[in-house]
């Protein structure tokens with residue numbers, strides 16, 4: 054078998070090439086990472102007056118990609134409409150609080166928990182703040198979660 | 210200097226080649242066909258660029274406009290579309306050819322690696338082009354595919370976001386894909402194709418078995434004549450097909466309404482099908498990674514004897530190829546049906562962590578019998594290492610094709626198997 058010898062010259066040369074390649078890759082990745090400003094509104098989406106939302110109901114905000122659910126006890130949660138299986142847009146099943154994915158039939162409840170697979174993770178949710186009697190949803194920062202927790206519900 | 214252009218093209222070949230090397234059944238002309246398809250794609254793609262507008266608002270309209278208002282606009286688009294689809298098939302068949310004709314060892318192993326890079330580029334070029342029409346089919350196919358990447362542990366989410374330029378497919382994605390598709394990909398492909406061709410010549414042309422006739426023959430006219438015949442038949446076939454069959458174009462993409470069912474592009478359907486049975490950490494990461502490493506390493510393994518240019522290595526190799534292909538198709542299809550019906554691990558073991566139930570357990574259920582099958586070939590059929598490698602590759606390829614076809618053709622609404630509803 055041929056001996057594998059690395060002398061100083063070879064080492065320095067490979068080291069230099071590796072450095073150069075990483076540099077190029079890094080620059081390219083940074084280039085791809087730039088955020089092209091979409092439409093420069095604020096991150097907070099104004100969903101409407103708090104008093105408008107009835108307890109125990111679910112409200113779709115299609116273009117902002119979330120569903121706003123107000124629980125019987127008055128708390129709010131904003132769940133993302135992006136299915137955690139492969140990213141299709143879930144839809145509200147008529148006359149119910151159930152979300153269904155048309156692509157491969159995953160289903161979720163109003164808290165975003167999985168009712169039937171293939172999805173294995175609850176839907177993401179968006180942080181909510183209340184201001185001047187309005188519900189503001191932070192649509193720029195979906196929160197990934199592995200299970201539903203009480204703390205994800207927001208109270209006024 | 211007369212005929213400079215003709216002379217230039219003749220320089221792709223040496224002046225003389227071995228007569229045995231240019232028999233059609235050595236290569237089936239697949240590499241050449243792929244190169245010609247690339248040229249067709251390049252020319253039609255350049256022309257499409259004049260009609261196409263890369264923005265979410267106008268992309269779809271610009272294609273409708275091309276088809277309805279421009280003379281031969283539909284034909285142009287069809288040529289590009291069908292050539293692109295053919296290129297995926299041809300590139301795959303080319304890989305199959307070089308593998309089974311034992312043309313990937315020693316001086317040719319570098320070119321096996323470059324070939325794998327080219328296959329990756331062909332798939333990426335096709336996939337980035339797939340989004341451009343911005344219709345319901347392309348929008349959701351890219352959504353599905355980029356989300357499959359998110360299942361890669363640790364880096365998956367970041368990778369998908371970088372590819373899309375955001376956490377959903379949107380205008381940024383379209384622009385980005387357009388530049389990949391019409392700029393970076395063609396450039397990289399030309400570069401790697403050049404290296405690929407050069408390496409073919411450097412390793413002495415098409416691999417021939419030891420002891421074949423050493424007689425030399427002139428490239429012009431003997432090889433050139435064959436190439437022109439194949440090229441003309443191919444062009445005619447693509448042209449006729451494009452005249453009569455239109456490339457699909459659904460309604461404009463609606464990011465709020467997913468179609469039922471939604472599928473990845475057909476050549477990635479094998480992965481989508483795999484993900485339906487096996488936990489993503491295995492299905493989208495571990496298994497593809499292992500297969501990739503295995504494919505890359507084949508020509509670097511140690512073999513007692515290498516028989517370059519001998520189809521299937523030996524008659525036993527051929528027998529095992531057929532046996533593995535048939536077993537793989539039947540077994541994989543049975544696994545798919547059983548996993549959907551009887552096993553149904555994700556519901557049955559819903560209390561378990563899914564990485565154990567649909568991950569480890571599913572994988573073991575599939576792979577233990579496969580391992581036993583390989584062991585059987587080794588023990589009872591006395592297969593040597595090369596024959597075992599051939600059997601494993603055959604098994605993998607046949608399994609992928611089976612899953613791809615099942616996912617594409619046998620699943621309907623909600624991705625249910627149509628014969629079970």
Ligand code: HEM
Pocket residue numbers: 247250251252253254255257258261272286289290293294296331334335336338339340341342390391392395398456
């Ligand atoms: C090299 C391999 C290539 C492959 C595999 C490929 C594949 C594809 C595919 C699958 C589409 C979607 C077609 C459709 O749905 O109509 C497409 C569209 C397009 N391609 Fe390519 N392409 C390749 C090369 C090129 C090149 C070299 C250019 C230009 C420099 C180009 C420019 C375009 C444009 C502008 C479109 C959008 C028009 C349309 O969708 O009909 N392509 N390509």
Ligand code: FES
Pocket residue numbers: 136137138139140141154155156157158159171172
């Ligand atoms: S994307 Fe929702 S079930 Fe597959």
